[in-house]
Amino acid sequence: EAGVAQSPRYKIIEKRQSVAFWCNPISGHATLYWYQQILGQGPKLLIQFQNNGVVDDSQLPKDRFSAERLKGVDSTLKIQPAKLEDSAVYLCASSLDGFRHYFGPGTRLTVT
Amino acid sequence: EDQVTQSPEALRLQEGESSSLNCSYTVSGLRGLFWYRQDPGKGPEFLFTLYSAGEEKEKERLKATLTKKESFLHITAPKPEDSATYLCAVQHTGANNLFFGTGTRLTVIP
Numbered sequence: 001e002a003g004v005a006q007s008p009r010y011k012i013i014e015k016r017q018s019v020a021f022w023c024n025p026i027s028g029h030a031t032l033y034w035y036q037q038i039l040g041q042g043p044k045l046l047i048q049f050q051n052n053g054v055v056d057d058s059q060l061p062k063d064r065f066s067a068e069r070l071k072g073v074d075s076t077l078k079i080q081p082a083k084l085e086d087s088a089v090y091l092c093a094s095s096l097d098g099f100r101h102y103f104g105p106g107t108r109l110t111v112t
Numbered sequence: 113e114d115q116v117t118q119s120p121e122a123l124r125l126q127e128g129e130s131s132s133l134n135c136s137y138t139v140s141g142l143r144g145l146f147w148y149r150q151d152p153g154k155g156p157e158f159l160f161t162l163y164s165a166g167e168e169k170e171k172e173r174l175k176a177t178l179t180k181k182e183s184f185l186h187i188t189a190p191k192p193e194d195s196a197t198y199l200c201a202v203q204h205t206g207a208n209n210l211f212f213g214t215g216t217r218l219t220v221i222p
Contacts, residue, residue, distance in 0.1 A: 004155070031208055042116075042199055042212030043156065056209060091155050098208035099144065103155030 002026065004104035006092050012110045018080035021107045025073070025094030031055075032069055033101065034077050035091040043091055049075065050098075082111045114139045116213035118200050124219045125190055133185040133216045135200030145183050146210060147176050148199040156199055159185075190220045 005024040013019050025032050030051050035043035046065065048056040051072040060067070064083070069075040079086055089108050093101040115138040125131055137145065144163055148156035160169045162178040169176050173194065175186040185198055197217045201210040 033209060040214065042201070042214050043210075044212070045209045048209050050208075056207075093155075095208070099203070100146075100158055100161060101156075101210060102158070103148075105153070105155050108153075 004092055004094055004102055006090075006104040006107055008107055009105065010108050010110075012112065013082055015084055015111050016081040018078065019082055019109065020076050020078045021090050021092075021109075023075045023077070023092030023104060025075070025092070026096075026102055029094035029096050029102070030072070031095040031098045032075050033093040033095070034067060034075070035093065035103075037089040037091055037106070039088070046077070046090075079109075082109075084111050087111045114202055114204060114211040116200055116202055116211060118198075118213035118216050120216060121214070122217045122219070124221060125187075127191060127220055127222050128189045130186070130188045130190070132187070133198055133218070135183040135185070135213060136181060137183070137200070137202050138181075139202045139204045139211075141205035143203045143205045143207070145178055146201045146203070147183070147185055148201065150197045150199055150215070159198075187218070190218075192220045192222050194218065195220045 032049045034046040037043040047060045049069040052069045067077045089106040091106045092104045117136045119134045147159040150156045160176040165180045197215040199215045201212040
């Protein structure tokens with residue numbers, strides 16, 4: 001079974017630039033999550049999709065972050081404009097039952 | 113509001129020296145408590161789910177236990193390959209997302 005795929009693995013941008021991350025979940029998994037993990041901290045939920053609908057985006061900074069899930073499969077997370085404090089690892093996870101999460105390798109973002 | 117506190121923040125063990133990691137939690141109705149392992153540069157990898165107080169689960173040198181207020185991850189005779197960050201997370205009833213602690217960074221010295 002193929003795991004959760006994410007790209008790019010690493011990205012360095014300057015503040016005020018924009019960036020996009022891509023995630024392909026495990027086939028058949030209806031629930032998709034984006035988590036932000038700042039160095040030395042645990043992952044924090046940004047947004048949760050059920051198929052192509054948003055279930056929870058209460059922690060998403062909507063003035064700069066946006067996300068979509070195309071046709072209930074792939075998802076993109078965008079940051080525009082980026083701030084220094086957005087430097088983190090962005091983890092995508094998927095779940096078959098909304099319970100156990102399967103995480104991708106993450107995208108490490110550095111904002112300079 | 114959900115709270116998860118893990119201790120210690122970091123732990124260094126000699127190979128073969130058994131120990132325990134602690135996860136204290138506060139949640140409005142526990143649906144499940146999860147343990148994940150995270151290696152540097154990788155995403156968290158699932159270890160265990162515990163559902164109710166008194167439950168125990170084992171996998172190789174790891175054993176997870178759960179009470180109404182905390183969970184322990186016991187590591188018996190650890191090996192260097194057990195070195196990683198161990199994350200604890202809770203899921204409350206009615207939710208499908210996880211609320212994580214900050215993790216315990218374990219180093220096992222040969």
